[in-house]
Amino acid sequence: MPLFLSEAVKRIGQFIYSWGNGHYSRMMSLDEELPNFIKDEYETHYASKDEIYQKLLKRFPDKKQNIHEILMPTPIDGKCGPNVFLSMLNFLLPVSGKSPLVNQVRSYLKKEAKLFDSIGFDLVINDGDMGPNVLAYNRGVDCIFVTNQFMPKLWKSRFYFYPGVVFIAKQIAKATKIVVADSPPPHTMCEYNLNFPEKLKEKIVYTGHFAADRKPRSNQKTDLEKLLENNEFGYWMRTGNRSTNQITGKKYKEVFASPEMKNEKRIISHATSDPAIDNVLGRDGKNYSISEALEKKVDWIQIDIGFLSEQQKDVALELCRYVVINGSHTVMGEIIGVKGKPIIGIPVYDEQSNQIRWAQEHRLGIGANSKKQVVSAVLELKKSYSKFEESIQEFRKNFVANGAKTTAKLAAQMLDAKK
Numbered sequence: 001m002p003l004f005l006s007e008a009v010k011r012i013g014q015f016i017y018s019w020g021n022g023h024y025s026r027m028m029s030l031d032e033e034l035p036n037f038i039k040d041e042y043e044t045h046y047a048s049k050d051e052i053y054q055k056l057l058k059r060f061p062d063k064k065q066n067i068h069e070i071l072m073p074t075p076i077d078g079k080c081g082p083n084v085f086l087s088m089l090n091f092l093l094p095v096s097g098k099s100p101l102v103n104q105v106r107s108y109l110k111k112e113a114k115l116f117d118s119i120g121f122d123l124v125i126n127d128g129d130m131g132p133n134v135l136a137y138n139r140g141v142d143c144i145f146v147t148n149q150f151m152p153k154l155w156k157s158r159f160y161f162y163p164g165v166v167f168i169a170k171q172i173a174k175a176t177k178i179v180v181a182d183s184p185p186p187h188t189m190c191e192y193n194l195n196f197p198e199k200l201k202e203k204i205v206y207t208g209h210f211a212a213d214r215k216p217r218s219n220q221k222t223d224l225e226k227l228l229e230n231n232e233f234g235y236w237m238r239t240g241n242r243s244t245n246q247i248t249g250k251k252y253k254e255v256f257a258s259p260e261m262k263n264e265k266r267i268i269s270h271a272t273s274d275p276a277i278d279n280v281l282g283r284d285g286k287n288y289s290i291s292e293a294l295e296k297k298v299d300w301i302q303i304d305i306g307f308l309s310e311q312q313k314d315v316a317l318e319l320c321r322y323v324v325i326n327g328s329h330t331v332m333g334e335i336i337g338v339k340g341k342p343i344i345g346i347p348v349y350d351e352q353s354n355q356i357r358w359a360q361e362h363r364l365g366i367g368a369n370s371k372k373q374v375v376s377a378v379l380e381l382k383k384s385y386s387k388f389e390e391s392i393q394e395f396r397k398n399f400v401a402n403g404a405k406t407t408a409k410l411a412a413q414m415l416d417a418k419k
Helices: 022-036 050-059 061-066 084-089 101-119 131-139 156-172 198-203 223-228 242-256 290-295 310-319 329-338 350-361 371-383 385-396 403-416
Strands: 010-016 042-048 067-069 123-127 142-147 177-180 204-206 234-237 266-269 279-282 300-305 322-325 343-345 365-367
Touching: 010 022, 010 101, 010 131, 022 042, 022 050, 022 123, 022 142, 022 329, 022 403, 042 050, 042 061, 042 101, 050 061, 050 067, 061 067, 101 131, 123 131, 123 403, 131 142, 131 156, 142 403, 177 198, 177 403, 198 204, 204 403, 223 290, 223 300, 223 310, 242 266, 242 371, 266 310, 279 290, 322 329, 322 371, 329 343, 329 350, 329 385, 343 350, 343 371, 350 365, 365 371, 371 385
Parallel strands: 010 042, 010 123, 042 067, 123 142, 142 177, 177 204, 234 266, 234 322, 266 300, 322 343, 343 365
Antiparallel strands: 279 300
16 A cells, blocks of 8 residues: 555656766756646656766755665666667676666665555656656556657667667657657757657657756856966866766767867866866966966866856856767757757767767767767867857747746646546
């Protein structure tokens, strides 16, 4: 029997996949919108693992009893993102301290099922975690799956992933509603990652990107923001989990060593909360602190920042000429659709490759893999910047950015229908 606290209280489960930060950021945007549409009393339970679980504990210190650690299976880290060989080997064998995947799946579904049965959810919202789709389907609980992929186009070189892609798609299809966090066709940035069959048409809702309604800025500028003013620079993002972040940083260093990049100003955000990273490199070859560089009016060439505040990130995106990223869907929507800046995409995963390919075809940015290609992309952007600006302005006319609000409204409607 579910341990109901009160029959009047609605219970919502949010299951957040822990590989990457996009799932978490989307769900937190949605979480902020839910109170604006759900008028009945409700409580939310959150489930994830590793870094995302820790973020949830930090974000909701007074709701720790509602935050659940679920060891959902994730790929094995490698030097360039997930290690495909070891992850496939792990399907039946223990690898890198992880039990065989079949055992992991059995264990994690058992724990999620126990959570379902103890809480008695009225609605389940999942971002990336497919297990709750199956559990909700079997229990007659309404379920929303938020995503930007269904059956990604694999191209010829990745055909061996096809059985896994089909399996994942079948689990996603068990959701009551599949929310695509993107603009409706033909302006869908993640188009090559979807490929929905006709039979699912009634389940699919294109809500738009979860990228709207930034919080108001403080009128007081930080030293970093002042340092960025009146400069032409590129914003180079290091994002993702440990392996992705590290390989991205290594690629950036190789690019910056190229003669063509000698005078190319850049700010690099490391997505690591470590103030020791903060540093300004002047054209004189000397290193300065941010405050020192501002005070001495240093002619800088590179700024390294461990972690940008939301306001600093917002300012950097507004002032930069272009942004270099891996190809995260959430980040691409914010950069191109909201801020109107072209991207240079250096993909790590197939999902990112597909989105960058789409952006390049629509003249919203340039894809690159090698050092030579990245340098060439920077030069091409500078040479043809006005053409990219034109394409981006046209794209923004059809860009839908209120995905969190639309999904929150859908959640409220689904709860009301259960009365």
